[in-house]
């Protein structure tokens with residue numbers, strides 16, 4: 001995936017400066033208005049721009065689909081490419097089955113005839129399994145859980161799967177914990193660059209929700225396929241899998257069983273997610 005192609009396609013997708021103008025295609029406003037979710041109109045147009053210039057022999061992978069708003073937008077106008085969703089359905093206090101059904105309905109409406117493959121499970125376990133996707137990832141959209149550790153790991157875990165040149169889009173990137181995690185990761189991994197920041201001017205900005213950043217990755221000898229997992233990624237993955245991941249899972253299960261814990265969860269997790277626990 002040529003990063004330059006992506007940046008040019010973003011420019012073509014908006015009437016003016018993407019930060020402050022509307023997407024040319026009204027379909028993104030329609031999707032934002034009709035599909036439950038958290039991504040905002042301009043973000044949807046950027047995701048679609050990336051998918052449009054993705055080569056056919058690479059794929060698009062999204063972590064965190066919820067009910068499919070972002071994926072419904074990404075696939076607009078595209079029929080000949082492969083899209084993956086990685087989703088564990090643990091957050092939001094939602095029943096996994098109900099959320100899946102809504103995702104299925106939305107994809108049936110907006111992604112008819114598109115090859116969208118659902119991988120159910122925690123991205124930090126799934127994406128460490130060999131053969132989980134069948135081609136290099138040219139576009140990666142991360143909209144999963146937002147802790148500093150998760151965000152660092154979200155970049156580290158995906159690197160072996162990326163195409164030799166790839167675009168990485170990170171949602172909620174205006175949150176300081178996200179940009180701090182990026183900066184820390186980029187400082188250690190010179191193959192990665194921050195290409196664009198579309199920051200939110202307020203929480204739940206109507207164009208950019210909580211901000212979207214575009215990163216790029218270009219493989220070199222140090223990141224050749226088959227290289228060992230770098231230590232900074234390895235220890236974080238092991239730490240996540242042994243403590244933070246299971247802890248969060250237990251917490252979300254407890255909220256399903258004991259709804260009276262919701263006010264406490266809102267205090268502990270005061271993000272857009274907490275507002276949708278109800």
Ligand SMILES: C[S@@+](CC[C@H](N)C(=O)[O-])C[C@H]1O[C@@H](n2cnc3c(N)ncnc32)[C@H](O)[C@@H]1O
Pocket residue numbers: 036037038039063064065066067068069070071086087088089090091121122123124143144145
């Ligand atoms: C903010 S929502 C995604 C919103 C969606 N992209 C949209 O356009 O509305 C975050 C989703 O990420 C999922 N998620 C969070 N952490 C995850 C993980 N570690 N692995 C897989 N999915 C995860 C949650 O279940 C939740 O549905």
